[in-house]
Amino acid sequence: MSLATQIFYAVISVTVATAYGLTLGGITRKIYARVHGRFGPPVWQPFLDIIQTSGRRVSVSHGNMFLLGPVFRLAGGLGTYLFIPVIYGSAVFSNFSMAGDLLLVMYFVFFGQLGMALGAGQGGHPYSPIGIARGLAQMSTFELPFALAVIAVAIQYNSLNITSIVAAQQGGFMNWTLFTNPLAVVAAMISLLGMNMHSPFSIVLAPQEIPIGPPIEMNSGFLSILQTNRGLFAAAKLVLFMNLFFGGATNLLEMVAKTFFIYMFSVFVGAAYPRFRPEQSFRFFLKWPTIAGILSIIYIAYLGGTS
Amino acid sequence: MNKKHMDEIENQMKLANAGIPEKERDLFADARPVKVDPFNKYYEGFLNWARSRSLWMLAFGTGCGAIELRPLMTSRYDMSRYGIAPRPTPRQASVFIIGGYSSIKTIKRIVRSYEQMQGPKYVIALGSCTINGGMYYDSYNTINRLDYYIPVDVYIAGCMPRPEALIAGFNRLKEKIRAGECEGMNEYTEKFDWYKSNQKQIIKDWNMPDYNW
């Protein structure tokens, strides 16, 4: 495959993922509205919002790092997505997954978060660091159960290569990690709640406490970049979870179906629960999902698991 | 143009920021806001369409009318179906709803918040008080006409206007946006000195920069 083809495929892949991610965002808002007893915005509202924010004629910048923050963020989202093979067996959607394995994906997630944190930090607004401090602290805690789950998966399939993990889950839904290693999936799905930052783990944006936290100074084009990333990054995370725990996907439809349901899990939880205080959230992650993660490792590694 | 001349022009573009103490002057930007024209007619038309369908409202209840925004947001009237959403920071908001009477103390905050919004930005003035002072017309502490101080796009009369009236106001705003008539942002820049002198006339403790970027 030539580099040009690869880049072309990547562009398609990214566009689809972004569009899909944004649509999911719209659906979320719709569902939230329905839970509230409202009609809710149209599903394509996120697209309109992006156009609106990109269309502002002026913007303010607090400095170079502020300017680069959103760029880092979207680069992080793009990179994360591009290092994941999205559809098993598809050339178009295999992205740049030959650059690295699962560990690369897990660490590339931080690329954007770190950059965004720096950009927001230069904004000089006190709410930004408060939000970031919460975000980083929460991230450190939900990464633990997620890492444990990933380790369990790596033990189970004896690989950190996402493609081979997906390959190992082919041939019937009973081969999915969901069924072969349910504890790991429990741990990972709970940490997904934290990653998606819906209630009860929405302590970073927390509109009523620290008006949207880190991106409080983000405006116009900067914000539109962040909004784009929200869509793309959400898709990337979902695809990763689908690959690791739900047997991956062999076509676009299966991908959409599976990721939709994975996403709906956090949406429903988010619509149903009020927000934790920061320390409650941290403690929660260090308690139940971590225990589940440890148990999954014990189950897989020491009790013989499914092998 | 030589360098000296350039510097002179630049200095003219600078704001004096006389209200803030010497020590803090370096901490505020002193640039003058400039007029920014639309890029292209058709492109602007497209953008205006999107803007009209994605109105981000600054969650700043300046007066008693803010009480009417709650039913508007919640299930009874649900503004979100029109693409109207509250935003907690003026940096991201595009619509500023002045919720009724503005005391001198509040107008200072209104000016600051308005200036911090990134254009194109729109103002909906709510209730009689913003039009002619309403029941506070002779108050020592309340302004009578809001558009002396910031450009207003839509007035919604009434005391109080009901959420239905608000929705009607929003629809009027949307029409105006789509028609390209909402250039309050540029109006403010063009008549910047006039607005400033009006504002400074009533705000005595002017301890902020002349333009709050």
Next chain:
Amino acid sequence: MISSYTLILGIALLIIGFYAMLTRKNLIKMVIGFSIADTGTHIIIVSLGYLRGKTAPIIDQAVSAVNAVQKVVDPIPSALVLTAIVIGLAVTAVMLSFIVEMYRKNKSLSIDDYQELKW
């Protein structure tokens, strides 16, 4: 071989001396105790060298150099004790001179009053 009475006397004096040193608070009495113990030591030494019925190890008219070995007690303890007495005397003298000085400085003869240095 040991002339037990003198030995017992010596040991008794030694113990009395130590007892005095341990129980008397007065500095001079302590020195006296030391002297008594010293004397006890000397008696022990002499008693160790004493042989019943023999004479002092001085070679004169009574004891000729030839039969000295049969007639005299062991001369070495006696020689030792002479030295020890001298040394004991010197030590006692130094002690007493210290006590005089100490009394001049502190106007007290009780050992309890000289506890400034400790720990």
Next chain:
Amino acid sequence: MVSPIYILILSLAVGFLLSILDKGGRRLSLTAFYGVLTFNVAVVADWLYRFVFHHVPNLVINTAGFKAPISINLELGVTEAFVLLFANLTGLLAAVYLFRKFKESQVSSLILYLLLIMGVNGLVMTRDLFNMFVFLEILSISTFALTALTRNLKTLSSGFKYMIAGGVASTFFLLGVVFVYYFTGSLNLGFLDAGQFTGVSLIALFMLSVAVFIELKPFPANGWVLDVYQSVDSGIVSVIAVVNSAAVGFVFYKIMPLMPQNFLTVFGIAGVVTFFFSNMMGLKQENAKRLLGYSSVGQMGLLMAVLVFTANAPTNIRYLIIGGLFFNHLFSKAGLFWLAGIVKQEKTRDWTVLRNNKLLLVLFGLFIFALSGLPPFPGFWAKWEFVKVLVDAKMFFVLTSVLVGSLFELIFLFRWFTITVKEDNSELEPMASPHGSMVLPASVFGLLGSVAAFAVMKYFYGFGWLQVLPIGAVLFFYLTDFLPAKVKGFLSLGAIAGYGYCIYPLIESNIQLFFGAIFIVGSAVNLISTLNRKNQSRGFYGFLLMMIFSFGNLLIATSYLEFFLSWEFMTIASFLLILRGRKAQKASLMYMIFSTAGAYLLMAGFGFAPAPASASALILAIESVNLPLISIIVLAIGFMIKSGSLGVHIWLPEAHAEAESDVSSFISAILLKAGVFGLMMVAISYVSHAPSFDVFYWIGWIGVLTALAGAFMASFQEDAKRLLAYSSMSQVGYIVAALALITHLGWVSALYLVFNHMMFKSALFIAVAGIYYRTHTRTMYKMGGLISKMPWTFMTVLMCIIAVSGVPPLSGFGGKWLTYTAFITKGWYLQAGVLFFASGVSFLYLYRLIHTIFLGQLKYEHQEVREAPVWFIIPQFIFLGAIMAISMFPSLIIKPLNVIAMRYFDSSIQIEGLTIISDLGYWNGNLIMYVTMGVFAVPFILLLLVKGKTQKVKQFNIVYSAERPESPQTTHVAHNMYAHYRKALGSWTVPRVEAFWSGVSEWAHAFGGFFRRVYTGNGQTYVLYIIMYIVVIYAVMGVQ
């Protein structure tokens, strides 16, 4: 060729004549006095020279024309001559020291002094027990009288206690002598042997030996001597502590052959007990001379123990141990007592006045270092060999007590040292310039100690110049200290280059080369930052070079001793460097204590280890050494102390934070790696000789928990350097854990992390140094918004924190990838989970570091701050360049590391082009870099398209709930940034280790304080102790 009998005769004769001579003027009598003392030294030195170099047989002097046993005889052999030389020399120097006193005092003190010296000489030489008693009494009486040289209540009362105690002891001695005679019929040592003492006659021997032992001041029957040490004039005390003790100690040595084994064992143990308790009680002591007293008493106890316990050692080793300890104690203790007389300050904390006089300060340091048993002084070698002897004899109780006691001693000595060097002395009156006669003796001993140190190194062990080089560096820069700092800095750079050139041929393997790059090249680059120093920066470069050369010497050390010597040099140098920090008193002390504890463990561990068979460098030779389990454990703990592992890490943050800014980078980036190097050495032996107990499994856990705890602690720091210090701890935890995997991939990742950490932590510390240089604060919340003022530094910090955190595309990710892969492959799953957690937590402190310093609100006082000086920027960018290079082309570093690790294991990774493939996954750093660049460019262009007309605003132009910010201070969120996290973690964040160690310290001090209550100050009690001590010893020995 003068017979030593003339020493006695002349001393006695001149002693009697002095009062007559004094009539002719004090000058005359003093001339005669010093003449005799000099004569003594000359005679003994002459004899020692003959004994050593011409192998003259022992000299036996018969008196009164008869041979022993009829008459008293004296004997002078090499040991006697050795002891006498130093006793007489000390006597002479102490007399010189007392010169001004002697000029004014009564002539009788001169006479007494001569008698004392005569008594010492006689005591050492005589072979007759009763004669010994006589000399002992001569010695004692003259000493008693001399205590009253300065006559005040304290000296008199302590002298009286001394006399009472001495009287009791001599009574027993006399009884012992007589009983010996009674039972054996002989008083001459030449005609006595152990076989003659059986049954009831043992009592005679018991009395004799216990009396001598009491004279040697065993705990607790030694309260009187402490009072004497504290109160009596320093000159006289130096004589009592050194000369008298030496003589009496020698008496003990002479009667030792008579004693049965159980006597010896009890005395040896009593010696150890004395050593242990004296030093423990010393912890609480604040009076300088009394402290020295405790130390003296302890040293004598140690000497007794050594005499007893080295009986089976080879002769030359035994001489080295005994002689080393004896000489070490002698010259350092005498020197310190003399200094005490010069300083005239009672409290140790008032010794700060010593700083006025550089020569005395250097001497003080020298004596303290010698007394603590640090190289190159003789005590070090003695202790090293003694430990080996004890280990071989399996005397672990003694070993432990001696090492712990030594540690106590080191603690109070170094506390004293750090106080003297650092504590504020503005309120004290400056010290009067001392008279030359008082300084001379100490200087002579300082010089003598150094010469002896050099002699041992050169002639006993035959070390080459490379091993001596660290000391050479210090001396060189001591002499050229007047040069400006920049010149010295460049000289040092040149010296490092030269040194590297010299040791390069000695390097035999890749692993040495790798650590050489870390130690030498890393140091050289770090050294650039020191070029920013102003003025002369006295005493800095010497110690810096000493440290760097010691690093290098570690690499090429071929024996345990060489390794340990370099290790100790490194410790000393780094201690002195840390001590330079403005508030580093406590930090450096803590560092020294922990380092020394580690060093003692190493000493014991090396003692257990069988000697390597091959002559190549230790790191290679160790491969074939089968280290016993205990050795592995002890060595590993020793090395882990140096690398700051959890539990023994508490020195680390203090030392890093309080050292000077440019020193911290050395400590963190390079010094910690020395610990890793040591641990690697242990692991190499472990690879081929794994014992049944899996030590490295637990080391792995410790490493992992260190990583986590370090990250937690770092997140809660307000001080930038402390934060970096805890970060170092965390990172080294990773390294240790990876090393402990004992797999190919584990070692590759450990070495990769070592390299990486060296670079980014150097750069970070230098960056913080630059910031400190400009802002004069390390407290992060006092900074903020510096990005606009120090963009280059920001750039470094940004890149480095990306590298630390392991975010792709920079080199840190490689470390994470290798580590996790290695852990999962090995099967250490839960450990990997903890490491993941630690890595997540590391984001907290990294963000805090960069945000609170560079982002947020710039403070008023920093409006005028400029970019850091270029000397700070250059090394940062050198490291940054290296980081970028290995990020771009990871195989540059992975390939050599792969080769290094393949020496011990089969390779577990394949390198295909630019992709590195493990059993579990793969990683292509190059492609990641390009993809990252690509995905970075796309949003950047996108942003330029959509951002509209952008106005650059300033720090107060923020939305602030429709208000304006009050001040930068109140707007900058930085203080206690992770309060919620701390709250959530609750008891996890309680610094238990600190609490534990402060508890240990408190308990040790409390015990010291408790036990020293036995010294009530009452002379009568002391007599009681002596008598009870005799009874107890009697009971313990089981004599009928």
